[in-house]
Amino acid sequence: MILAAGMGTRLGPLTKDKPKALVEYNGKTLLEIVIRRLIHHGFRDIIINVHHFADQVVSFTESKKNFSVNIQFSDETDLLLDTGGGIEKAMWFFRNDPVLVHNVDIYTDLNLEEFYDYNNDNGYLATLAVKARTSTRPFLRTENGILCGWQNLVTGETVMTRDETNPERIAYSGIAVFSSAFVKMLPDTGKYNLIPEMLKISRTHDINLFEHTGIWKDMGKPESYL
Secondary structure, three states: EEEEEOHHHHHHHHHOOOOOOEEEEEEEEHHHHHHHHHHHHOOOOOEEEEEOOHHHHHHHHOOOOOHHOOOEEEOOOOOHHHHHHHHHOOOHOOOOOOEEEEEEEEEOOOOOHHHHHHHOOOOOOOOEEEEEEOOOOEEEEEOOEEEEEEEEEOOOOOEEOOEEEEEEOEEEEEEEOHHHHHHOOOOOOOOOOHHHHHHHHHHHOOOOEEEEOOOEEEOOOOHHHH
């Protein structure tokens, strides 16, 4: 699933007349970059949630003949459901298969097939891609790489979900693999952010953190995009 329903407000003038997903980098839209990387790593069934200029996203993929794979859309035109609500609404598409969720504005060379298989081969409930980098809202992990909390370094807020005396900060990369069991634990209706729900689940279930290296940029931020 590609999360592409955001308003793109951080990119200002670039998203005045188009969605963030269709902002171009090196001659290709952010959406095309993610789709082609997914295809390169073996994914053939893709769903994209849309809200801001939704018709443009649909028209773009149709103009590319859906990149010769199965591409569907989860329409949030009437109400933007945020990350959690967006995933829950698209649950029909996942059947009982694990789903890889990828933010449209993330540019990375992470091996998505290896990441997907890591979660599934080990039978994990969920795995989040993380990277050692500066973040104002890092996750906290145990020495075994299990999610145990979250911090907002700007406000000072800290949420601990495990009794861990010396947790390590690590930044979320905006890419995750969720088993069908995990998705079924999410609230079944409404608009909500995924992070607080993940933290609730992590109190009683292990959520694994997969640390990667290499290229990673949040192209939704002007400084990264430029």
